[in-house]
Amino acid sequence: MRAIHLGRPYVLASASALVLGFSIGSAFAGGFTAEQAEAGRTAYQAECAQCHGARLEGPEAPGLIGQDVMGNWSTAGGLYDFISVAMPPAAPGKLGEETYLNIVAYIMEMNGAQPGDEPLVADPDKLAAVNLVEETKEGAAQSAAANQETTIEAGDTNVPQAYTWGKELPQYKP
Amino acid sequence: MTLNIRKTILAASIALVSFAPLASAQSVLDNYSPVTADLLANPPKSDWLFWRGNYANHGFSQLDQINKDTVKDLELAWAWPMADVGIQETVPLIHDGVMFLQTSNGIVEALDAKTGDLLWTYRHVLPELPASWSYQANQARRQKNSIALAGDKVILTTPDAKLVALEAKTGKVAWEKQVLDWQKGYSYTIGALIADNKIISAISGCSIAGTAGGCYIMAHDLETGEEIWRFNTLDDPKNPKQGESWGEVPPENRWGGTPWATGAYDPELGLTFWGVGMPGPYAELIRGSGEGEVLYTNATIALDVKTGELKWYYQHLPRDNWDLDSPFERVLVDQEIDGKVHKLLISVPGKNGIAFALDRETGKYLWSKETVKQNVVSKIDEDGTVHINEELVPTAVGQPVLACTSVSGGKLWQAGAYSPLTQTFYVPLTEACNEVTPTQSEFTAGNAVGSVKFGPRVLPEGIDQAGLFEALSITPTAGDHKWQHRQRPTPTSSVLATAGGLVFGGDAGRYIKAFDQETGEVLWQQRLNAPIGGSPVSYEVDGEQYLVVPTGYSNSASSISSAFPEVPLPNGNGNSIFVFKLKQNAQ
Incomplete structure (x- = not known):
């Protein structure tokens, strides 16, 4: 796939990141630019929010917030591969590469990932290298610490875990 | 002044129920008679009393005014928008000319089935879920397949795991019972079965982290709501094989086993039959659980209706690694051959679309038949032992496998119909595959424990039509293709077979179609406002036969729409019912 570069990257946290209480200039950066996330916000609100919720909470379609959601998609590539084929149901795969990348950036940002200098590009290897849990982990923890409301947002893990949780399992090497 | 105060007090005391003006005038409710045990055992052909019309789950109407000759003369009698959005899986129930329509979030409306006038509305008050419990919130938006009618009550199962008995004539609450703890994740997504003076219900939410170790089919007293028995699909100490089949995994780390399709009932045998869903996490x-079969997931179970004791079980898909659960409608068929009555249980129980027939007295396997393209079952022995394709069992985190069918079917909640006229089972199916990749993630409250990444649904190689209406001829020794109707958009509703020789079914392209039961020829079709959803059913009032068709979004439409992009789905949700009857001069 052709890589896409989106203008001059800049390092301002978007309004939505501020809502979640993240600090500007954090050390971690999620492989997308603030510009992409901002464009993604507009695209998401126009194309996705009707079912997935204005704050990604659902409930007409599955919610898109939480470390477990991030874990299930595994990488930016996993999320991109799905939505760029199947979403939105009224026009599956029709939004174009750039828009899907922007939406992935926005979903990551809303989950606590920080924008950086390097844009997300439609290169399967590069997308697969962006680990969603890792990129959103610190942001989620930070927002959890910020106040009680966001603790709930980040998810209560005081529930039973898989029998294999915490155990080292074989990892796939393609 | 005094009058005004009295009015206010009255309004406050019935805050949950609102009456339409007509309810106080002459109303069809005045003639509403109790739905007795006899009526449930032998439903009048003018009524539709169950999710699938009778205890055998046939999905068959004995009405024949709308038939192969007259179906071309159907016209719209009335339509009605549902009270809420949400995934469309509902079925309207009809008795004595009153239609009961439930939508997501525990709303029930009573309508005059002839005129479409609203008679009363009940709105269940639901607890507010924390914003992060997104899976649980989404599940609550799934319309239950059915409510249940019993005596002078309407029995509602709710997203917050309650049974609620409403007075059928008024919509007022007679009693309610908190069955299980919604804060753990329990919720009802299907309606109850009324049998042997009991409310037999099955809970959902067993894939949500907090519900580990317990997923139940339960019986409650029809009059009081008191619990009589419960059967746990994840932990059965009476059967050591069940525990062993989970390997080292203790009950507190077991999930799934959700019986999320209403069961069937054989009064003669005193047995109720239920299908059970997939295990969680999805990948072994x-x-x-190693190579364990993880019982009773993906099984049919036969329970004694009086005690809940397990009589037999049969597992259709052991060792599920792909979320291909097998809870769908179990259909009871009696066929007499050479003086011997064969008591069959037939089903396309699971998402992989394989049809099965069992002897329902013993659970003995009789035959199976593949329908849509599937690659997860490699072989079924003559004794019914199912072998999975071990090449599709991931052995490392992050290892993708391409499983056919997909998480959204193959077969899904849309129920098939059995016609005794043709001895044929009509089943709505979808051709689809998806990549399944195990992941490791920490579970959180209110969210699911699948731990896999699903790829987009794609068509199997060499197939360009996702939709399949399958007609399977049924005998005690074999099931065979009578006809197949293939099309690009997927079937998105249950199907209804009728004594008029028709099969009604709808699709994502918004068409409700009437097929000839014998040939599959489309004799009538009508395009509506949204994907056809829920279960179309038929009833009769004042000598006229009606066909009611629910419409609205469902996962069956949205998850595979990339397979038929030339038929864009609507942006709106569209949840409605459309009621048809024959033109007056055509009758």
């Missing part, structure tokens, strides 16, 4: 690598 993450589940920790």
